[in-house]
Amino acid sequence: MSNYKEFHRRSIDQRDEFWAEQAQLVDWHKPAEQICDFSKPPFVKWFKGGETNLCYNAVDRHAAKRPDDRALVYISTETNEEKVYSFAELQREVERMAAIYQDLGVKRGDRVLIYMPMIAEAAFAMLACARIGAIHSVVFGGFAAGSLATRIDDAKPVLMVSSDAGMRNGKPVPYKHLVDEACKLAEFPPAKVLIVDRGLDKGFPKVESRDVDYAELRAKHIDAKVPVTWLESSEPSYILYTSGTTGKPKGVQRDTGGYTVALAASMKHIFTGGSGETMFSTSDIGWVVGHSYIIYGPLIAGMATIMYEGTPLRPDAGIWWQIVEKYKVSVMFSAPTAVRVLKKQDPAFLKKYDLSSLKHLFLAGEPLDETSHKWIMSELGIPVIDNYWQTETGWPMLAIVRGVEDSKIKLGSPAFPVYGYDLRIFREDGSECGPNEKGIVGIVPPLPPGCLSTVWGQDERFVSTYFSLFTDPVVYSSSDWGIKDENGYHTILGRMDDVINVAGHRLGTREIEEAVQTHPAIAEVAVVGVHDELKGQMPMAFAVVKDASTVDTAEKRAALEKEVMKKVDESLGAIARPARVHFINGLPKTRSGKMLRRSIQALAEGRDAGDLTTIDDPTTLDQIKAALAG
């Protein structure tokens, strides 16, 4: 048996022993009494009775030993700022932020909603929550007021932390305006909003009784010392919302001890980074990669982490590589979309800088096509590791675990189940697929440390969403189709549900449909994901209007299409905006009234509409074809 196969087998067969060993990578205030409590399946409690703190493991323990070493490098090519924080400096900033929180009445278990651009203060804000046992809910800055309001009402934060504005492509992007709008829309707005004023949006509105200024409070607490709050391993560290099949996003709830151990172990075995090295993840703090591999993972491992505000193409397509050279980045993490974007640029940019520090590049979030995989690997001359996971799992489920064995890379394949995951491919009847047989990616519980412990405030939804497809035996369903070849290499073939993946960002078509439907002219709509060469998928809408006279000329159609797109921008954000809104007289449905989304999607991608035996009105398909052609 290969080293890795044996390592993986042990993680499943000798689960408690394996994870007890991994737990040594973390500092505990009190050791666990039980490694894995799976007495109430599918719920699991890892490192029960143990007490630890994420912030302590990410910051304090390194600051104590290597205070002057680099911890956080903030680079903005938008505002031309660059600032390096040592571990000691990072700890001081986090303590100041924690003191501000306490001043504003935030207590252990309270929620703090963070809606911020990629600035160093966003990292302080997250780590300060972890320090005092408050639960952060970071919302991606690209989400609009409607999405923000939904997340406010679900998490009921006592405090929101935001900024006047972010910058993208040289233009300010308002944040505070959206916070105000969201607070108006929400039923449970926070009592206080803490604003980091970057001076990018001079006249941003202020709400006297609610808004507080970060710079003022930071000055007040400049010498603050805030001890860490030791948390029981299962206490929540954060909530992160993700899209599903319903219109309402789910709050993925993460624990404290299991997550800290999972990240520490992944940094050792998968990403192979340690003290004195630098990691550069090009994601955003609003996504799971940002939580695990911009903020917590690298810092727990004692690495410096790069927080980059900017695009991969400004000032030119060499910017990422310039950063790699300057900070001697050894581990880099990005998404396939970014590689496809870079592939269109002058290859000279990749040769211009000294990239000898780089050990490997990790790509995740969406399928990595073989051509892009091959291209980036040969351009960089280093292993490029495709890895598959979800917001729910918090860390990779499929990857090559290079720290244990440097297995051969298969292009377009995220390779093998990661240790801790008893991942298998299942038929819809719950039996296991054979080699090269397409099935559903499932995990035999317990889910390993680091994975979601429940859906925030909705235990029932945790069970019904993830554990109801396979009940005998009970298996976690990823909702992804996958296949395993005879050598054990996996390939992910796409989602089974109505979730689409736009440039590595997960969007629920139901959410977009609801946003489209807020336009008074729209009676009914179907949104499907359509293949896009750069972004993987793009949403496309097919809408039925209430009054045909609103779309009876090309001009009116164009105007309404724009208005509908604006509605989506306002309620969800531009990332969810449909590439096109087509107007038709009726949507294809089965005789029982179920929307034939797969057929709509197939037509939109120029494929055959598939099985139509149950269709109620076949002429609806002709209308779709005509709309696409015209």
Ligand code: AMP
């Ligand atoms: P998210 O929760 O936003 O990270 O999205 C997770 C989904 O992205 C998964 O369920 C997959 O559909 C897709 N995904 C993530 N990583 C990969 C990968 N390496 N290959 C193919 N699909 C991926």
